[in-house]
Amino acid sequence: MTSIKGTRSKGVALHAVLVVGLLLSAFPFYWAVIMSTHTSSEIFTYPPNLLPGSHFLENLRSLFDAIDFFGSMWNSLLVAVSVTFLVLLFDSLAAFVFAKFDFPGKRTLFATLLLIFMVPAQLAAIPQFVIMAKLGWIGSMTSLIVPAAANAFGIFWMRQYMTGAIHDELLDASRIDGAHFLRQYWHVALPVVRPGLAFLGIFTFMGQWNDYAWPLIALTDPDNVTLQVALSQLNGTHGTTDYGMVMTGALLALIPLLIVFAIGARQIIGDLAKGAIK
């Protein structure tokens, strides 16, 4: 920011590298758009079609004929929004405790948390189903929301983030002012870690939105499923897969994620600007 001449040529090189990375990460999406506008037979030709075709509406129509797109989208939204809200609350609360307070058993409890994180999800899937069935939750969205309401990953993330971001002097000052635990959490910790929370929120929403294995097991009524399971029903149900239609569905399923990400990104940007002024 000081010497303008040196920064400019460096800036150009920097942007050149960043643009290459941008093209690399965006290309498969371009490719998916291409696929969604062609018929399956047009997709598998050589040399490959690099320009959009004219079959998008046709693919869209067969998609809506094949699955209850909007019904399953509503289910996905319900699950993802509820889980995100609960995870942000429970995980940040626990992370605050692990990052900034000492209490008997803290090390053991945190080590346990990390161990839990390393347990393959598949390990528990079959017995978990039995428990859910006993509770009468199988087939309802409760079976997806409740077990996901707090997780080791989010606590680990927020704890690592809070350790660096919340300064002890700030907490000391608020304690001298007589703030009790929940006030410290709400008024001191949360405002500082908003970028971290935004990230966790986006990631949680995304993970729930894209989750596939557990909803496939837990939602037994094929007419009342989440979007990913509905999309997977497209695969092979008519003998061969209609790749154009599958890609159209995958692209449409991406839209809510993009909206959430755009909202979260703005949150992160807001705090960025604040940090720059400081």
Added chain:
Amino acid sequence: MATTLRKPAPAVTTPAAGKPRTGVRKYWHLYAAISPFYLLFLCFGLIPVGFSLYVSLHRWDGLGSMEWAGLSQYQYLLSDSDFWTAVGNTLVIWALATFPMIFLAMVTAVMLNSAVRFKNLYRFAYFLPNVTSVVAIAIIFGSVFSTNFGLVNALLQAVGLDQVAWLNTPWGIKTAIATLMTWQWTGYNAIIFLAGLQTIPGELYEAARMDGAGPVQTFFRITLPMMRPVLLFVLVVSTVTGLQSFSEPQVLLQTTSNDSTFAGGPGHAGQTMVLYFFQQTFDNNDFGYGAAVAWGVFLVVVLFSIINWRLVQRRGED
């Protein structure tokens, strides 16, 4: 001085000034704050996991009666060459994906942290790969790496090179899976690194600049030490998710393998540990052995995570 940087003391411990109180009464609000996770884990994690431990000590086809087997499933696991092949595959794919990924992510984050314009556009674009579902990604990459009609081979041909049967050769399979994972996770980790970079106070960089430190020195003396918690996070998460990879090889190699959807392609070259778990459990209906395999996977993941953690910790403390 850049060299005297130390992290601030971590915990806010107040010596009990007045009357001493017992642990639980003094700290009850802290226990209450962390309890939701542990309660949920008890109900939907510990009990199922305990049951799977019980299953692993039995012979069980999932339907009939269970027959006590003791530790014999685990004895067999130790001598099961197919399991160790899967462990080897997983580690190779993990290494092929993780090291380029962490390096690229760190470079990207540092660049994003200094480039002022279009930062949000880049951030948005780099994060996109992680937003979409593995199922869709695997379908896309399947077409990109296809032998006859794939884009990668079309590109190789265009520059005069031979085609590669990516999804039919052991190294091709591993490269394709690792490429998919690198593509999906690099931007994600770059954003995490960026978030970490932004918690480093600007004064530190100013002080370093006044001391005459160059960009490389600044990176190794300030950025890297301050980023250690975030780097640890990224490494542990990449280890845990990478060693449990399942959907990527499963969807990518589904169509190329003849015998089983969990075989991991020709010659089992893409069969990861979790795929092997699924094969034993659901193809062979051997739930007892499947549970033992899952516990084997768990131990490998834990061991590997500890090694990684130690490596990063120690290098940072020098």
